[in-house]
Amino acid sequence: MATRKIPARLAVRKTLKMYSGGAFIRSESGRVLPLSAGKGEPVVNVPEASRKDLRNAVVAARKAQTGWAGRTAFNQSQILYRAAEMLEGRRESFIARLAATGGRKADETARREVDLAIDVLVGYAGWPDKIGQVFGGTNPVAAPFFNITSPEALGVVGIVAPATPPLLGLVASIAPVIAGGNTCVVLLPAEASLIGLELGEVLATSDLPGGVVNLLSAPQAGTLAHLAGHADVDGLLATAITAEDHREIETLGAETLKRIVVLPEAPGMDQAPADIVSPYRMLSFLEMKTAWHPIGV
Amino acid sequence: MATNESSTLRTPRRLLFGDLWTYAPAPESRDIVRLQPRYGHFIDGAFTEGGETMQTINPATEEVLAEVAVGTSEDVDRAVKAARRALDGPWGRMSGAERGKFLYRIARLIQEHARELAVLESLDGGKPIRESRDIDIPLAAAHFFYYAGWADKLGYAVPGAQVGPVGVAGQIIPWNFPLLMAAWKLAPALACGNTLVLKPAENTPLTAMRLAELILEADLPPGVVNIVNGAGATGSALVEHPGVNKIAFTGSTAVGRHIQRAIAGSGKKLTLELGGKGANIIFEDAPIDQAVEGIVAGIFFNQGHVCCAGSRLLVQESIHDEVMEKLRWRMQSLRVGDPLDKNTDVGAINSREQLERIQTLVASGVEAGGQLYQCPGDLPEKGFFFRPSVFTGLAQSARVAQEEIFGPVLTVLTFRTPEEAIERANNTPYGLSAGVWSDKGSRLFMVAGAMRAGVVWGNTFNRFDPTSPFGGYKESGFGREGGRHGLLPYLEVR
Numbered sequence: 174m175a176t177r178k179i180p181a182r183l184a185v186r187k188t189l190k191m192y193s194g195g196a197f198i199r200s201e202s203g204r205v206l207p208l209s210a211g212k213g214e215p216v217v218n219v220p221e222a223s224r225k226d227l228r229n230a231v232v233a234a235r236k237a238q239t240g241w242a243g244r245t246a247f248n249q250s251q252i253l254y255r256a257a258e259m260l261e262g263r264r265e266s267f268i269a270r271l272a273a274t275g276g277r278k279a280d281e282t283a284r285r286e287v288d289l290a291i292d293v294l295v296g297y298a299g300w301p302d303k304i305g306q307v308f309g310g311t312n313p314v315a316a317p318f319f320n321i322t323s324p325e326a327l328g329v330v331g332i333v334a335p336a337t338p339p340l341l342g343l344v345a346s347i348a349p350v351i352a353g354g355n356t357c358v359v360l361l362p363a364e365a366s367l368i369g370l371e372l373g374e375v376l377a378t379s380d381l382p383g384g385v386v387n388l389l390s391a392p393q394a395g396t397l398a399h400l401a402g403h404a405d406v407d408g409l410l411a412t413a414i415t416a417e418d419h420r421e422i423e424t425l426g427a428e429t430l431k432r433i434v435v436l437p438e439a440p441g442m443d444q445a446p447a448d449i450v451s452p453y454r455m456l457s458f459l460e461m462k463t464a465w466h467p468i469g470v
Numbered sequence: 471m472a473t474n475e476s477s478t479l480r481t482p483r484r485l486l487f488g489d490l491w492t493y494a495p496a497p498e499s500r501d502i503v504r505l506q507p508r509y510g511h512f513i514d515g516a517f518t519e520g521g522e523t524m525q526t527i528n529p530a531t532e533e534v535l536a537e538v539a540v541g542t543s544e545d546v547d548r549a550v551k552a553a554r555r556a557l558d559g560p561w562g563r564m565s566g567a568e569r570g571k572f573l574y575r576i577a578r579l580i581q582e583h584a585r586e587l588a589v590l591e592s593l594d595g596g597k598p599i600r601e602s603r604d605i606d607i608p609l610a611a612a613h614f615f616y617y618a619g620w621a622d623k624l625g626y627a628v629p630g631a632q633v634g635p636v637g638v639a640g641q642i643i644p645w646n647f648p649l650l651m652a653a654w655k656l657a658p659a660l661a662c663g664n665t666l667v668l669k670p671a672e673n674t675p676l677t678a679m680r681l682a683e684l685i686l687e688a689d690l691p692p693g694v695v696n697i698v699n700g701a702g703a704t705g706s707a708l709v710e711h712p713g714v715n716k717i718a719f720t721g722s723t724a725v726g727r728h729i730q731r732a733i734a735g736s737g738k739k740l741t742l743e744l745g746g747k748g749a750n751i752i753f754e755d756a757p758i759d760q761a762v763e764g765i766v767a768g769i770f771f772n773q774g775h776v777c778c779a780g781s782r783l784l785v786q787e788s789i790h791d792e793v794m795e796k797l798r799w800r801m802q803s804l805r806v807g808d809p810l811d812k813n814t815d816v817g818a819i820n821s822r823e824q825l826e827r828i829q830t831l832v833a834s835g836v837e838a839g840g841q842l843y844q845c846p847g848d849l850p851e852k853g854f855f856f857r858p859s860v861f862t863g864l865a866q867s868a869r870v871a872q873e874e875i876f877g878p879v880l881t882v883l884t885f886r887t888p889e890e891a892i893e894r895a896n897n898t899p900y901g902l903s904a905g906v907w908s909d910k911g912s913r914l915f916m917v918a919g920a921m922r923a924g925v926v927w928g929n930t931f932n933r934f935d936p937t938s939p940f941g942g943y944k945e946s947g948f949g950r951e952g953g954r955h956g957l958l959p960y961l962e963v964r
Binding site: 307310312313314315316318320322407416419420421423424426427428429430432451452453456460461462463464465466467 | 727742924925940941
């Protein structure tokens with residue numbers, strides 16, 4: 174047996190943790206899924222989110238929601254832009270992570286994906302203080318009343334991120350949801366967990382209040398159904414799920430009349446940021462409130 | 471020193487309308503309505519006989535008005551196929567401007583037949599002629615008129631996106647505002663270039679069938695609008711038909727939930743306008759007399775058969791007694807009776823089934839220890855009537871304070887602080903409407919902003935307009951009807 178050479182300095186490996194309620198946590202179940210981080214890289218033990226982890230994350234998301242929605246739109250915009258700044262700052266490490274698990278042309282694809290993810294964040298950073306102007310407004314009712322419609326956050330949104338592209342798919346799911354004042358609980362498929370949990374470290378340093386985004390990795394069986402049936406989750410956004418899962422989450426979500434959006438595929442790497450950033454994605458998780466008041470004496 | 475002022479104060483004399491003299495009957499003539507003995511369906515531009523029938527009755531007299539066909543899944547299938555052909559045919563190729571002109575025609579035809587439609591609506595559904603004449607029918611016409619103008623301007627409604635119709639819409643409407651709900655469904659769907667199959671409520675199909683005749687008179691291409699009568703099974707057949715691209719439903723939360731489950735995974739678009747348990751919040755600085763009118767309009771309008779009714783009154787503790795005294799006084803002048811009488815304020819309960827449901831829930835309120843006040847006076851001997859009723863002294867947990875009654879029954883709760891009012895108002899799975907009464911602007915904005923409800927009326931209640939979006943939060947459903955927002959459910963946005 175060949176003896177392994179001991180390096181002069183031992184590298185410090187990172188324990189990847191889930192990001193929930195503003196804290197980095199292991200799964201309460203104690204279970205981990207060993208995942209390859211690429212050839213020559215040490216195996217990463219990713220926490221396997223349990224249903225209890227999910228319930229805790231929903232509690233954190235609910236607790237954070239009113240405060241997040243109550244921030245000024247300007248402040249929300251700045252925080253989303255801050256997230257883009259943080260991601261830009263860790264650009265090389267994300268490219269390396271993505272490239273390590275890719276095949277040929279991995280560097281080029283990874284670079285493209287990270288750039289798109291940053292630009293999508295910047296795109297959505299501009300929306301919080303404009304969505305109400307573009308999609309709300311006064312209504313000319315045929316009586317002496319002032320009548321105005323304005324969008325409000327839906328509440329807590331459950332997100333099923335696509336397996337690939339892991340970073341862009343995740344950012345394109347989260348950004349429109351939180352830009353509207355919602356908080357979210359994200360289930361990361363195992364394949365997207367390494368990158369997804371790294372993004373948690375970006376968000377944690379972006380002045381985003383704890384609990385606004387909660388990232389749960391490698392969910393155990395039954396977690397998706399638990400999310401869809403959870404009575405304190407108001408909406409669901411799922412990308413690239415199977416037909417059976419689609420039917421199941423819509424069936425379970427009907428119990429509390431959830432707003433459910435199922436996207437057949439993740440954003441493509443050939444798309445421009447402007448094709449990905451859409452206020453219509455935000456509108457799916459906004460409620461329109463219309464207020465009336467008499468005009469007169 | 472000043473004289474003792476109290477010696478000059480007198481108890482104000484109050485005049486109770488209808489108490490010192492009797493009203494002469496003022497019935498609207500029903501001669502303007504020509505009923506057919508039997509109604510079928512309206513499919514592919516033609517009236518069909520249909521098979522098995524059900525009866526539609528006048529709930530104020532229990533008189534049978536007509537036999538109405540019960541649509542089978544074959545009828546639904548023919549209607550959906552006709553709608554698809556129309557979509558692939560002339561309607562799909564027509565310019566928005568031309569589509570709009572058809573809608574303007576329909577609006578005008580409704581206006582021209584407004585009196586007839588109002589009488590028919592009151593006959594079939596039991597609502598006071600004053601309301602069908604002044605609210606339901608004019609608003610129905612206004613809805614067509616409003617959406618007619620959108621048909622050639624859809625690009626402006628959806629900035630930055632390309633739009634097209636969704637396809638064939640299946641629309642199911644309730645019995646509380648039969649023609650108005652048909653207008654809410656038809657007008658935006660047609661403006662956006664869709665074709666549709668409408669299922670009216672089984673209790674109130676008559677104005678929809680009269681609308682079909684007007685649609686025929688407007689020369690709308692065959693198959694663009696199809697109407698299939700029937701009850702739940704007919705609705706299910708429509709919901710589950712694979713040729714339908716979009717479902718729009720107005721009705722109970724239980725049925726809405728069932729529909730959402732039934733189409734799970736199908737990719738069909740869905741909008742639901744469901745139940746409510748609206749809070750009407752009165753602060754101590756509110757204009758009390760106006761607020762009392764608002765309470766009455768909030769719960770007794772249309773016999774309380776209103777999904778956005780202000781059925782939970784939240785009164786600040788300091789003015790509770792004053793508000794209740796004035797409300798009881800005001801309720802004494804409400805006239806309950808013949809829907810066709812122009813002086814009637816509260817008409818007939820829509821069906822025996824609904825009357826029994828109201829009676830059961832009110833009994834549960836009495837059993838729970840609530841104090842019940844009801845309007846005095848005689849009720850007609852025949853027909854389905856229920857006295858406008860108010861419960862006080864009940865806990866928030868009482869059934870009548872939690873469940874949608876869909877009748878003229880108000881539950882009164884109190885609060886001390888604005889925070890408590892907000893908490894209590896939002897403490898329901900529903901989120902359709904709320905009312906806030908206060909003279910203080912900053913408080914009104916704060917409370918209106920905190921309401922988890924799709925429509926908030928400040929110092930008013932139960933106002934509707936075609937330009938004003940309507941729809942719920944939470945378990946009151948999703949999607950908006952009315953206004954620019956009412957177009958989105960009927961557009962494919964690319």
